[in-house]
Amino acid sequence: MTHHDIALITGDGIGAEVLPPALQVLDAVGARHGFGFSYTAYDWSCERYLREGSMMPADGLDQLRDKDAILLGAVGYPGVPDHVSLWGLLIPIRRGFRQYVNLRPIRVFEGIDSPLRAAAPGDVDFVVVRENVEGEYSEIGGRLNRGFPDEMAVQEAVFTRAGVTRVLDYAFGLAARRGGRLTSATKSNGIVHTLPFWDELVAERARHRPEVAWEQEHIDALAAKFVLDPARFDVVVASNLFGDILSDLAAAVAGSIGIAPAANLNPERRFPSMFEPVHGSAPDIAGRGIANPVGAIWSAAMMLDHLGHPDAAHDVTDAIAAVLAKTDVRTPDLGGTATTAEFTGKLLELL
Amino acid sequence: MTHHDIALITGDGIGAEVLPPALQVLDAVGARHGFGFSYTAYDWSCERYLREGSMMPADGLDQLRDKDAILLGAVGYPGVPDHVSLWGLLIPIRRGFRQYVNLRPIRVFEGIDSPLRAAAPGDVDFVVVRENVEGEYSEIGGRLNRGFPDEMAVQEAVFTRAGVTRVLDYAFGLAARRGGRLTSATKSNGIVHTLPFWDELVAERARHRPEVAWEQEHIDALAAKFVLDPARFDVVVASNLFGDILSDLAAAVAGSIGIAPAANLNPERRFPSMFEPVHGSAPDIAGRGIANPVGAIWSAAMMLDHLGHPDAAHDVTDAIAAVLAKTDVRTPDLGGTATTAEFTGKLLELL
Ligand SMILES: CC(C)[C@H](C(=O)O)[C@@H](O)C(=O)O
Ligand SMILES: CC(C)[C@H](C(=O)O)[C@@H](O)C(=O)O
Numbered sequence: 001m002t003h004h005d006i007a008l009i010t011g012d013g014i015g016a017e018v019l020p021p022a023l024q025v026l027d028a029v030g031a032r033h034g035f036g037f038s039y040t041a042y043d044w045s046c047e048r049y050l051r052e053g054s055m056m057p058a059d060g061l062d063q064l065r066d067k068d069a070i071l072l073g074a075v076g077y078p079g080v081p082d083h084v085s086l087w088g089l090l091i092p093i094r095r096g097f098r099q100y101v102n103l104r105p106i107r108v109f110e111g112i113d114s115p116l117r118a119a120a121p122g123d124v125d126f127v128v129v130r131e132n133v134e135g136e137y138s139e140i141g142g143r144l145n146r147g148f149p150d151e152m153a154v155q156e157a158v159f160t161r162a163g164v165t166r167v168l169d170y171a172f173g174l175a176a177r178r179g180g181r182l183t184s185a186t187k188s189n190g191i192v193h194t195l196p197f198w199d200e201l202v203a204e205r206a207r208h209r210p211e212v213a214w215e216q217e218h219i220d221a222l223a224a225k226f227v228l229d230p231a232r233f234d235v236v237v238a239s240n241l242f243g244d245i246l247s248d249l250a251a252a253v254a255g256s257i258g259i260a261p262a263a264n265l266n267p268e269r270r271f272p273s274m275f276e277p278v279h280g281s282a283p284d285i286a287g288r289g290i291a292n293p294v295g296a297i298w299s300a301a302m303m304l305d306h307l308g309h310p311d312a313a314h315d316v317t318d319a320i321a322a323v324l325a326k327t328d329v330r331t332p333d334l335g336g337t338a339t340t341a342e343f344t345g346k347l348l349e350l351l
Numbered sequence: 352m353t354h355h356d357i358a359l360i361t362g363d364g365i366g367a368e369v370l371p372p373a374l375q376v377l378d379a380v381g382a383r384h385g386f387g388f389s390y391t392a393y394d395w396s397c398e399r400y401l402r403e404g405s406m407m408p409a410d411g412l413d414q415l416r417d418k419d420a421i422l423l424g425a426v427g428y429p430g431v432p433d434h435v436s437l438w439g440l441l442i443p444i445r446r447g448f449r450q451y452v453n454l455r456p457i458r459v460f461e462g463i464d465s466p467l468r469a470a471a472p473g474d475v476d477f478v479v480v481r482e483n484v485e486g487e488y489s490e491i492g493g494r495l496n497r498g499f500p501d502e503m504a505v506q507e508a509v510f511t512r513a514g515v516t517r518v519l520d521y522a523f524g525l526a527a528r529r530g531g532r533l534t535s536a537t538k539s540n541g542i543v544h545t546l547p548f549w550d551e552l553v554a555e556r557a558r559h560r561p562e563v564a565w566e567q568e569h570i571d572a573l574a575a576k577f578v579l580d581p582a583r584f585d586v587v588v589a590s591n592l593f594g595d596i597l598s599d600l601a602a603a604v605a606g607s608i609g610i611a612p613a614a615n616l617n618p619e620r621r622f623p624s625m626f627e628p629v630h631g632s633a634p635d636i637a638g639r640g641i642a643n644p645v646g647a648i649w650s651a652a653m654m655l656d657h658l659g660h661p662d663a664a665h666d667v668t669d670a671i672a673a674v675l676a677k678t679d680v681r682t683p684d685l686g687g688t689a690t691t692a693e694f695t696g697k698l699l700e701l702l
Contacts, residue, residue: 157508159504190488
């Protein structure tokens with residue numbers, strides 16, 4: 001029996017409430033399709049930071065290196081600055097394991113109201129492919145004349161040919177597999193060094209994929225179109241910062257950040273990839289057993305796909321769609337009264 | 352009689368169709384309130400660029416320097432790259448005249464459907480204050496190893512204490528005048544040099560305005576909230592790039608980019624300020640007399656306010672609201688069949 005060795009980083013807050021449902025789903029679908037999982041848990045979190053002064057041990061990446069994949073709950077804790085939790089855990093894993101693709105599927109499910117009048121279930125079904133390791137999120141830069149009137153801060157965005165090309169090739173490949181179109185986010189009219197370079201590379205990579213129709217849109221107009229006409233998108237590729245903004249915006253258009261999943265992929269599989277719901281640790285509802293587990297379960301489905309089980313992955317997303325469309329079992333964030341356990345039970349029944 | 356000397360830059364495409372209605376409105380409202388205008392027209396445009404090789408003459412800024420304000424139609428022409436038209440005209444004016452505030456009001460008018468189910472007319476009424484001369488739109492940066500596998504592009508974002516402070520003070524002042532709240536857009540968890548500096552300055556300037564309640568939101572979450580709960584915003588202050596994205600997104604939320612206005616302000620009035628609709632030159636409909644003039648007319652109202660005529664400015668925005676709410680005269684972009692002239696005629700009647 002195929003067997004996958006998964007690292008579990010529960011993290012903080014509702015991380016501990018949404019990962020167990022994801023594991024139940026993985027075990028159930030694995031049993032049906034003939035593969036299994038073993039899990040190794042890591043207590044890396046803001047709590048650990050408060051206790052021991054670091055989010056993860058110094059050899060953290062080495063402990064994960066041989067895993068088949070990483071499943072992460074959520075990080076963030078009141079009193080621990082964001083940049084500590086992110087730059088101490090999330091970002092080092094993304095970068096250390098060359099997870100240069102951040103993949104965020106967007107669907108308007110039947111049974112979830114989009115805030116948009118015109119977004120009918122089924123119409124909106126696209127993917128944001130975000131560059132995940134370079135670009136605008138760079139540690140290069142600093143501060144001059146601290147505290148004085150002439151104080152300034154500079155920050156360097158760095159776009160490399162290799163870094164942009166590989167994420168574009170991934171996105172064009174995905175668009176080809178989906179039989180669809182590619183939209184590239186840019187702002188080359190205002191940001192005159194990095195984004196014209198991005199545009200040139202898009203045009204260059206497009207020549208290797210003549211079967212994919214593509215277009216480019218400036219990020220300001222593109223954000224507007226996500227609201228005015230979300231059904232027109234299929235694969236949207238964007239730099240690190242633009243992809244971050246567009247994927248959260250798209251999750252809002254789909255009606256709920258609580259259900260949005262993300263995959264941080266090292267497509268070559270030289271290093272483990274990481275799967276995580278988009279929502280945060282939600283300290284306001286943590287511990288009450290009412291968190292929406294869909295983000296984590298859908299992330300687990302993306303992991304199944306990455307591990308070579310696309311049929312099993314489909315079973316899981318179909319079950320998510322079915323529980324939302326066919327039942328009124330909903331967690332409070334979606335206007336219902338179900339607990340995490342009740343919702344998960346229903347989903348397992350429909351699986 | 353108070354008299355204002357206005358520079359008119361019609362620009363390209365529908366610029367020539369939306370500015371004349373704005374002037375009719377200005378003259379009408381001026382006659383009523385006891386002030387007048389003289390206009391000097393400049394043919395600076397992409398057409399000029401194609402003819403003479405530059406968007407404006409070398410002494411262009413000097414020709415405008417003594418004007419009371421600048422009214423701009425639209426720039427952009429098929430075949431002229433965006434960066435030529437922008438960096439050859441729009442951006443030099445913004446920077447050369449220290450127009451460090453870009454102000455974009457957002458209203459959901461009765462009679463215009465927001466794409467959002469929950470955005471009822473009257474609920475949504477806020478202002479985006481965008482930093483307009485520094486930040487991420489910087490000419491500093493370049494390209495290394497062009498054409499080789501190790502090619503890269505870098506782009507420096509530059510945030511200065513003086514530059515950030517002045518736009519924050521403007522935004523806090525505006526929030527105080529509106530009796531409202533201020534939301535600061537940030538991404539200090541991912542962009543670790545410039546945006547933590549921005550956050551510090553927000554906290555510092557807030558101490559000078561204890562009467563204004565404020566909050567900060569990361570740009571990704573903020574974009575999502577523009578869609579999920581636009582009514583909660585009052586004054587949103589943002590860096591150059593974030594403000595660009597948020598203001599277009601907000602215009603979409605309000606139902607139409609065709610009506611959105613913008614003011615590029617030099618609040619000290621040392622230099623002329625510039626007023627322009629947010630929409631572009633729309634080559635697809637140019638020349639047909641069907642462009643929506645509301646963006647230009649509302650921009651002219653913002654100019655009235657800046658020139659010290661807030662009552663006249665109100666008359667104009669009231670007339671815009673009335674024509675949209677009380678009549679079914681609509682240009683085609685809003686689903687109607689009226690021409691620019693018919694719409695303007697109706698608006699002048701209601702003024
Ligand atoms: C065209 C572009 C450079 C410009 C900007 O981003 O400033 C435009 O989008 C705007 O908002 O006025
Ligand atoms: C928290 C933040 C640094 C992170 C990001 O921007 O990458 C998050 O928003 C995400 O999208 O995973």
